[in-house]
Amino acid sequence: MIRELHAKIQSGERKAADIAHEYFVRIAERDPELHAYLTLRESQAIREAEAVDAAVARGASIDLLAGIPGAVKDNLVMTGERTTAASKILDNYVASYSATAITKLRERQAVILGKTNLDEFAMGASTENSGYGPTRHPLDPSRVPGGSSGGSAVAVAADMAVFALGSDTGGSIRQPAAFCGVYGLKPTYGRVSRSGLIAMASSLDQIGPFARTVDDIAIVLSRLIGPDSSDATAANRPPEAFEEKLSLDVRGKRIGIPREYFEDIPDARVRAASEQAIETFRSLGCDIVPIALPHSRFALPVYYIIQPSETSSNLARFDGIRYGLSVNDQKDSFERTSTLLETYLDTRKVGLGPEVKRRIMLGTYALSSGYYDAYYKKAQAVRSLLRQDFQAAFGVVDAIFCPTAPEPAFKIGAKADDPLTMYFSDIYTVTANLVGVPGISFPIGTAAEDGIALPLGGQLMGKWFEEQTILDLAYAFEKAAKRATL
Amino acid sequence: MLSTDEVKHIATLARIGLTDAEVAHFERDLSAVLDWFEELKAADTAGAPAETSMAPESNRTVPDVAETSGEAPRILENAPGRKDNYFKVKSVF
Numbered sequence: 001m002i003r004e005l006h007a008k009i010q011s012g013e014r015k016a017a018d019i020a021h022e023y024f025v026r027i028a029e030r031d032p033e034l035h036a037y038l039t040l041r042e043s044q045a046i047r048e049a050e051a052v053d054a055a056v057a058r059g060a061s062i063d064l065l066a067g068i069p070g071a072v073k074d075n076l077v078m079t080g081e082r083t084t085a086a087s088k089i090l091d092n093y094v095a096s097y098s099a100t101a102i103t104k105l106r107e108r109q110a111v112i113l114g115k116t117n118l119d120e121f122a123m124g125a126s127t128e129n130s131g132y133g134p135t136r137h138p139l140d141p142s143r144v145p146g147g148s149s150g151g152s153a154v155a156v157a158a159d160m161a162v163f164a165l166g167s168d169t170g171g172s173i174r175q176p177a178a179f180c181g182v183y184g185l186k187p188t189y190g191r192v193s194r195s196g197l198i199a200m201a202s203s204l205d206q207i208g209p210f211a212r213t214v215d216d217i218a219i220v221l222s223r224l225i226g227p228d229s230s231d232a233t234a235a236n237r238p239p240e241a242f243e244e245k246l247s248l249d250v251r252g253k254r255i256g257i258p259r260e261y262f263e264d265i266p267d268a269r270v271r272a273a274s275e276q277a278i279e280t281f282r283s284l285g286c287d288i289v290p291i292a293l294p295h296s297r298f299a300l301p302v303y304y305i306i307q308p309s310e311t312s313s314n315l316a317r318f319d320g321i322r323y324g325l326s327v328n329d330q331k332d333s334f335e336r337t338s339t340l341l342e343t344y345l346d347t348r349k350v351g352l353g354p355e356v357k358r359r360i361m362l363g364t365y366a367l368s369s370g371y372y373d374a375y376y377k378k379a380q381a382v383r384s385l386l387r388q389d390f391q392a393a394f395g396v397v398d399a400i401f402c403p404t405a406p407e408p409a410f411k412i413g414a415k416a417d418d419p420l421t422m423y424f425s426d427i428y429t430v431t432a433n434l435v436g437v438p439g440i441s442f443p444i445g446t447a448a449e450d451g452i453a454l455p456l457g458g459q460l461m462g463k464w465f466e467e468q469t470i471l472d473l474a475y476a477f478e479k480a481a482k483r484a485t486l
Numbered sequence: 487m488l489s490t491d492e493v494k495h496i497a498t499l500a501r502i503g504l505t506d507a508e509v510a511h512f513e514r515d516l517s518a519v520l521d522w523f524e525e526l527k528a529a530d531t532a533g534a535p536a537e538t539s540m541a542p543e544s545n546r547t548v549p550d551v552a553e554t555s556g557e558a559p560r561i562l563e564n565a566p567g568r569k570d571n572y573f574k575v576k577s578v579f
Contacts, residue, residue, distance in 0.1 A: 079560075080560075092564075093564055094560070094563065094564060096557040096560035096561045096563075096564070097555075097557060227546070229548050232546050232547065232548075236546060295529065297525075298525065298526055298528075298529050301522060301523050301525050301526050302526065304519065304522075304523070305523060305526075312500060316501070319501065320566060321565075321566070321573055321575055322561075322564070322565060322573055323561075323564035323565065323566070324564070324566070325566070326566030326567065328576075338576060339576055339577060339578065339579060340575060340576040340577065340578050341501075341578075342576075343576050344501040345498075345501060345502065345503035346503050348500075348501055348502045348503065349502060349503030349504065349505075352502065354508075354511075357500075357502055357504075357508070357512075358512065358515060358516070358519075360500045360502060361493075361496050361497060361500050361502065361512060361516060362516060362519060362520075364496050364499050364500040365496050365516070365520070368496070368499060375523060377536050378526055378529075378531060378536075379526065380536035380537055381529075381531035381534040381535070381536045382526060382529045382531060382534070383537060384534050384535050384536065384537045385529065385531065385534050387537075419515060419518075419519065420518060420519065420522060423519075
């Protein structure tokens, strides 16, 4: 997609400004129902696209991303733009700087159409937890698109953007990509700078792309990576052009099938599509290798201790003092009628939604005196065992395959009453974050619900910093699936 | 099962005001999640290091040098209460 659009823009056959305009027309048609976007930047985007057209008119050779319409999740700050993280506590916040990932896209002259909806502060698996109302599934608006990056997934799936950025702390790129039938990649921890990403859980968060082809994912990813003085965890590794190295020849690649992930897949259609995908990889010449990841069953409780713990610390900054909502912020209340503590309590009472409160409280409890050893320290110890599982497995295989999510997109409200059932949506995705490896979700089939073919996703996890391997495998699968449907 | 007082204590530590209805809700909710965490007791972690980061590379450092960002006016624009170039903060007591 990106290459075709690029060729047309570079040759002058299409104007980038016209393309951007077409996207805003489509957004105006579809987004009132789907609600993928929280903020649109129509006039700025058109102006930025016109700058690309002017460069082409001057005879300049433009980047592959120049003039390509994209969207960014609204937990990434962008200078001068309202940035809410879908929380009422940031309702009026206008960012004073831009996330490094956004700056990198804009340096390539990508055209950012707007900022997309999410579960408040990226906490959720359905985008129902947004303070601004849910995003809806493009094939069935009575269903969720997944989350937390549901707006970005829907923007791409409904062609309201060519690509989008999301963030993934426990599956928030991969699971909505699976639900919406697009590609989504969580890079290795440290691949992409998180400067300007409103932090949820800092040992888990990564920024990554959504797109409708593997080639597009590779093009965007190549432009996001690299060291950054503003993020000490951003790895100092040489640039890579994943799209130039994409290879369809995956013969002899060893794909591990973890027994623990396939033992009790609750949905028979997910199981069948996953097993069919394994056969496709076999037909492409891959070696299918049964493996064990013995500590897998502990991954989800480990995640739901570590992530809220880090969240409780990171979200302490939303206190009604420096930015965002402040209850009692009227001038006269600065008299000695209420205290600082009351400002904190009242601001967070009103400004934060129920899931965010729940996680902050869980994390506060897990880190509190007397419970730290039993929860947080224990979880970190199990986390190191999970990493040992993956190190052992990657001594034998090049990639690990499993479903992305245990079921297709569910109905809005179906899991609203019980946090644990919602947490189980992340069962196949959290481990990649806990151990830091890259993971990609790609379409592997569909499951019919109410006469609608809902997409199913498969996940490939790769070795640390070996995104190329899982991109190649997903690329070969994409082409094989395309041949099969012709 | 967490008690009402425990939930209120956690909420105060977390600097979150709660309505009585929310306190009752979180008693059930948080207790269910904490019960689920008990599954971890089955994991044998003898000798396992408790790591805080999976970063494949250790953190890099930069020289601690002051620089002018030029962002101060935009940062202060977001202040709920300000006086000149200061954030207004309530009295602690």
